[in-house]
Amino acid sequence: MKALVWCAPYKVQVEEVPDPAIINRRDAIVRITSTAICGSDLHLVDGFIPFMQPGDILGHEPMGVVEELGPDVDRNRVNVGDRVVVPFPLGCGQCFYCRRQLWSCCDNTNPNPTPGETLHGFSTAGILGYSHLTGGFAGGQAELLRVPLADVNLQKMPAELSDHQVLFLSDVFPTGYMAAEACNIQPDDTVAVWGCGPVGQFAIRSALLLGAGRVVAIDDARRVPERMAMAQSAGAETIDMHDQYVYDRLLDITGGIGPDVCIDAVGMEAHGYTALESFYDKLKTNLFQETERPHALRQAIQCCRKGGTVSVPGVYGGFSDKFPLGALMNKGLTIKTGQTHVHRYVPALLEHIGAGRIDPSFVVTHRLPLSEAPRAYELFRAKQDGCIKVVLDPAA
Numbered sequence: 001m002k003a004l005v006w007c008a009p010y011k012v013q014v015e016e017v018p019d020p021a022i023i024n025r026r027d028a029i030v031r032i033t034s035t036a037i038c039g040s041d042l043h044l045v046d047g048f049i050p051f052m053q054p055g056d057i058l059g060h061e062p063m064g065v066v067e068e069l070g071p072d073v074d075r076n077r078v079n080v081g082d083r084v085v086v087p088f089p090l091g092c093g094q095c096f097y098c099r100r101q102l103w104s105c106c107d108n109t110n111p112n113p114t115p116g117e118t119l120h121g122f123s124t125a126g127i128l129g130y131s132h133l134t135g136g137f138a139g140g141q142a143e144l145l146r147v148p149l150a151d152v153n154l155q156k157m158p159a160e161l162s163d164h165q166v167l168f169l170s171d172v173f174p175t176g177y178m179a180a181e182a183c184n185i186q187p188d189d190t191v192a193v194w195g196c197g198p199v200g201q202f203a204i205r206s207a208l209l210l211g212a213g214r215v216v217a218i219d220d221a222r223r224v225p226e227r228m229a230m231a232q233s234a235g236a237e238t239i240d241m242h243d244q245y246v247y248d249r250l251l252d253i254t255g256g257i258g259p260d261v262c263i264d265a266v267g268m269e270a271h272g273y274t275a276l277e278s279f280y281d282k283l284k285t286n287l288f289q290e291t292e293r294p295h296a297l298r299q300a301i302q303c304c305r306k307g308g309t310v311s312v313p314g315v316y317g318g319f320s321d322k323f324p325l326g327a328l329m330n331k332g333l334t335i336k337t338g339q340t341h342v343h344r345y346v347p348a349l350l351e352h353i354g355a356g357r358i359d360p361s362f363v364v365t366h367r368l369p370l371s372e373a374p375r376a377y378e379l380f381r382a383k384q385d386g387c388i389k390v391v392l393d394p395a396a
């Protein structure tokens with residue numbers, strides 16, 4: 001089959017690789033019909049997650065049709081021919097964490113726990129196509145995908161909804177939703193969202209679905225005007241991270257108290273607000289003195305009102321420098337974060353889609369054949385050609 005393979009930092013290519021096979025008795029093989037590229041894939045391509053090996057297949061936002069099932073898959077839950085979305089974290093459904101709906105913390109699906117235990121104290125769930133830190137599973141930017149524990153992980157989709165309407169239940173819709181839901185949003189709350197990528201877009205819409213009074217989105221208006229426009233079309237006000245001093249603007253908007261909720265939908269590869277700040281974190285990451293560039297998170301903590309909530313769907317991997325712990329502690333902020341517990345949100349979000357309250361296909365700007373995946377990565381990475389979200393089509 002064809003698959004998008006990681007070769008080295010900044011180099012991916014489409015290669016002919018062996019078809020996946022049923023290895024364990026509860027595996028499924030899914031023929032992929034649509035598969036998206038995520039901001040999290042960029043962290044792998046840009047070399048920020050140091051647990052990749054040449055030949056690893058990327059992709060954790062796939063959907064398709066079940067082609068083959070192992071003998072022990074519960075046929076009451078999934079069958080050959082079912083149309084399914086695959087959540088990016090793999091759950092077992094039975095451990096302490098899965099039973100508490102903390103699916104991305106599953107204790108049983110990461111067969112390679114040592115790096116996670118060394119780096120984070122405990123390893124978390126296996127994640128498809130997301131490095132050997134999370135199990136080294138082959139990902140879904142491919143014609144075929146093996147999914148372990150298929151009767152727990154495959155999410156059946158209704159025929160009347162298109163691929164583009166349901167595909168993002170694999171990751172970015174639940175991710176934006178969990179980021180907003182974690183903040184106990186009240187009707188008169190102002191929610192500020194850093195980053196207008198797909199995660200930011202779904203956080204904005206989720207905050208509004210959850211009744212936020214006002215949503216303010218922050219990104220770079222010169223670099224990604226189309227993302228700002230998409231945020232505005234959802235009902236958000238926007239602030240350009242360069243043209244205005246974000247803290248002052250947020251204070252103006254909130255009568256001097258700051259946003260009640262601040263969501264960092266940028267993560268470890270944020271751009272700095274000043275040349276000096278950018279240079280500082282670039283130098284520190286290049287010298288291995290820190291592992292990420294937490295510009296957006298620092299600013300979110302600084303801007304959040306006293307007693308407010310900072311929610312962090314943006315991905316971080318290791319250790320950050322100049323982390324404003326003093327602001328966090330003295331203002332009495334609450335931090336909410338995590339890899340998304342996707343399975344927990346699928347039923348409710350599918351209901352929102354089915355009822356027409358949101359149509360996630362709004363975020364798709366590019367659909368390309370899988371064979372053009374390297375170009376798709378380039379467009380998405382450089383934010384060229386108005387690229388906000390790419391869906392790859394293995395059958396094209």
Ligand SMILES: NC(=O)c1ccc[n+]([C@@H]2O[C@H](COP(=O)([O-])OP(=O)(O)OC[C@H]3O[C@@H](n4cnc5c(N)ncnc54)[C@H](O)[C@@H]3O)[C@@H](O)[C@H]2O)c1
Binds near residue numbers: 042
């Ligand atoms: N928690 C999870 O389970 C989960 C799931 C999916 C994605 N993520 C993470 O969410 C983040 C966003 O993903 P995405 O797909 O939207 O990525 P993306 O790269 O498309 O979007 C990031 C956006 O942030 C903007 N940005 C950069 N620096 C900024 C700054 N200092 N202030 C404001 N905006 C800034 C960029 O211009 C860009 O529009 C990534 O870190 C990704 O890894 C987390």
Ligand SMILES: [Zn+2]
Binds near residue numbers: 041061
């Ligand atoms: Zn993702």
Ligand SMILES: [Zn+2]
Binds near residue numbers: 091095096105109
């Ligand atoms: Zn589990």
